[in-house]
Amino acid sequence: LDGSGSMSAPFGRHPHGFYGLMEMLRDWMKTLPLNGEKADVGLNSAPNTGEVRVGLIQFSGKNKIGASQGRADAKATPSGTGSGGRLSGDFDELSTDVDWHEANYYAKGTMIQLGLEMAADMFHLSPNDGRQRVLIIITDGKIYDP
Numbered sequence: 001l002d003g004s005g006s007m008s009a010p011f012g013r014h015p016h017g018f019y020g021l022m023e024m025l026r027d028w029m030k031t032l033p034l035n036g037e038k039a040d041v042g043l044n045s046a047p048n049t050g051e052v053r054v055g056l057i058q059f060s061g062k063n064k065i066g067a068s069q070g071r072a073d074a075k076a077t078p079s080g081t082g083s084g085g086r087l088s089g090d091f092d093e094l095s096t097d098v099d100w101h102e103a104n105y106y107a108k109g110t111m112i113q114l115g116l117e118m119a120a121d122m123f124h125l126s127p128n129d130g131r132q133r134v135l136i137i138i139t140d141g142k143i144y145d146p
Contacts, residue, residue, distance in 0.1 A: 001018075001021065001025075001056060001057065001058045001059070001101060001138055002018075002021075002058075002059065002060070002110060002138055002139035002140055002141075003018070003058040003059060003060035003075075003101075003105060003106030003107065003108065004060050004061070004106070004107070004108060004109055004110040004139075004140070004141065005106075005107045005108060005109070006110070006140055006141050007021070007105075007107075007140055008105075008107055009140075011140075017140060018102075018105050018107075019102060019105075021138060022098050022101060022102045025056070025098055026095060026098050029054060029091060029094050029095070029098075030091070032052055032054065033050060033051045033052060034051060034052060034053070034054070034089040034090065034091055034094075035051035035052060035053060035089035036051075036089050036090060037053070037088070037089040037090065038083075038088060038089075038090045038093055039053075039082075039083040039084055039086035039087060039088040039090070039093055040084075040086075041127075051089060052089065052131075053087035053088055053089040053126065053131075054087065054088060054089070054094055055076070055083065055085070055086060055087040055088070055119070055122045055126075056076065056077070056083075056094070056097045056098070056101060057074055057075070057076045057085075057115050057118045057119055057122070058074065058075055058076070058101050058104070058105075058106060058115070059072070059073070059074040059110075059111065059112045059114065059115025059116075060072075060073055060074070060106035060107075060108040060109060060110065060111065061073060061108045061109030061110065061111035061144065072111035072112065072113040072114040072115070072145060073106070073108070073111070073114055074112075074114040074115035074117075074118050075104065075106075076097075076118060076122070077096070077097045077100045077101075078100075081096060081097075081100055082094065082095075082096030082097035082099075082100060083096075083097050085118075085122070086122060086125065086126060087122060087123075087126040109144055110139060110141055110142065110143050110144055111143065111144050111145050112137070112139075112143050112145055113145045116135075119135050123135075
């Protein structure tokens, strides 16, 4: 999720792009075939029937300036909150993650490197039960990593 300052601009009819994105993600997750398992569940105990788990990572920069003077930063929900920064198939955990990201919006530059590293770790640390893994990047502008 792009946590840059430009995401605070109006997006269409929504007065604040980042909060509009959070609303859209919550609505989208209601339609997903979530597997219902919480983030701390190990390998899927049921046969893989195409159900999914989701993880959210907000990426930004420490400064509102380009990569030559700034540095990347990223964050996921902390341990003990929602999914705890892990993949989850539980709507309540994911909704808590969305709430946390709304309350902890960066509003800095657009730098993605650390967010990509966190996504790779999230995939690596989740159970490998044969599911395909997909990374969706949502941003509204140029990414400033070198």
